[in-house]
Amino acid sequence: MSGAITAVRTNAREHRASILVSALSSAFGVSLLSATGVLATYIAQDRVGEHGSVKLALSIVAGVFFVIAVYVGAIVTTNTFATIVAGRTRTIALLRLIGSSSRAQRRAVAGEGFVVGVVGAVAGAIIGITLTIVAVRAFVAVGTLPDLAYPLLEPVNLVPVVVVVLTTWLASWVGSRRVLSVTPIQAIGAAQEPTRDELRRKPVRNALAFGMVGFGAVLLAGGIVIGLVSPLGVLVGLVGGILSFTGIVLAAHLFMPSVLRGVGRLFGRSAPARLAAANAVRNPERSTRTTIGLVIGVTLITMFVVAASSYQRMILIAQQSNPELFQGVDSVIAVTTVVFSVLIGFSAVIAAIGVVNNLSLSVLQRTRELGLLRALGFSARQVRALILSESAQLTIAAVLAGLVLGVIYGWAGAQSLLGSLPGGAGFVLPVVPWQLLAIAAVVAAGLAIVASVAPTRRATGVSPVAALAID
Secondary structure, eight states, X not given: OHHHHHHHHHTHHHHXXXXXXXXXXXXXXXXXXXXXXXXXXXXXXXXGGGOHHHHHHHHHHXXXXXXXXXXXXXXXXXXXXXXXXXXXXXXHHHHHHTTOOHHHHHHHHHHHHHHHHHHHHHHHHHHHHHHHHHHHHHHHHHTSSOOOOOOOSXXXXXXXXXXXXXXXXXXXXXXXXXXXXXXXXXXXXXXXXXXXXXXXXXXXXXXXXXXXXXXXXXXXXXXXXXXXXXXXXXXXXXXXXXXXXXXXXXXXHHHHHHHHHHHHGGGOSSHHHHHHHHHHHHSHHHHHHHHHHHHHHHHHHHHHHHHHHHHHHHHHHHHHXXXXXXXXHHHHHHHHHHHHHHHHHHHHHHHHHHHHHHHHHHHHTTHHHHHHHHHTTOOHHHHHHHHHHHHHHHHHHHHHHHHHHHHHHHHHHHHHHHTTSTTOOSSOOOOOOHHHHHHHHHHHHHHHHHHHHHHHHHHHHSOHHHHHTOO
């Protein structure tokens, strides 16, 4: 364990984002559980609390959102550790050359993940409890919430801490699986990531990915149907959503590079633009890792925005059909809208950290490659244009994919949760607030571009000769 702690300190720059993601996931979970207790206490003294479906729905929502937060944090952490390991390939190969085993190296990386999870989870729990107490006191002070005995410090708040530590450790173990394929000979040669043909020759992984997408889609549809008679349908839909999205992430290397290349052709026939389009296919794992980070962010934001809008419409339809039964529901909608807004913010921050970190690491790890381009005649301006073109094609492809997935998952979540409300409208078309989504898309584009500026400046600031000497 002391070795893992030392490694984390030595590679603090690489692990900064992972620690922050773990802290946010833990803070999110602790805040969510505390907020659930506050909402339960609040609706218990309100007439709408007499309606069992509303109370059950709110309890289920809390659990669903916590699972989503942990799942997203795990994917971002896995992506980050996979990027870190890709950058350490030659170092790991050198250690293999002098006698270290691949399993020992993987245990070392996983040990770093465990330390990252502990540090982040404990810090996040402290932050989450503090923010919840401050928020509740503030809402009581301004009259948004009545002054009641809200449960804020409960033993259940330790659950997110344990879960985040375990998922971060597991994510680092999964993300470091490439260590097993690093050979000692790579220490004396150029360490290359798998080609597109090599990735396609993985029938087990590819079959598993498509199987998860198919089975997940069936469960997602089943959750919507079950949701017409019980809010428990959202639990089935949650499993379906996680399975299908995981399958999409696993299979992304099969289709995302081609999409990126197609988008890249829209940027003209200049040397930087053509090279950027070709790089997407030449380095499928690298391009997929960076793109999926942004897909996750856009999907999450879109999902919560669509879910919140659809949720509000379905509640209002039920209220219009049964005004007596749903008297006082407006205040609950207002409070849950605030909760949804916080969820959108948390999700955006977690995903943004993943995007910035993966883009930054990806560019910095290509210092030698960029130095070779400079030695072959590329100017610093052309190198910057190359990175900008790659960021632009990444953004367009990721935003389009994220919007589609987010609308589907957001609508399915709201439909499976509230389709059984008395007086509800049954099936309701997705409510898509395009203005908010357009803002999210613009922010995502700006984030992807800004994230590549600083590392690109550092990489091009190194002379071609010095860059070629970097491992």
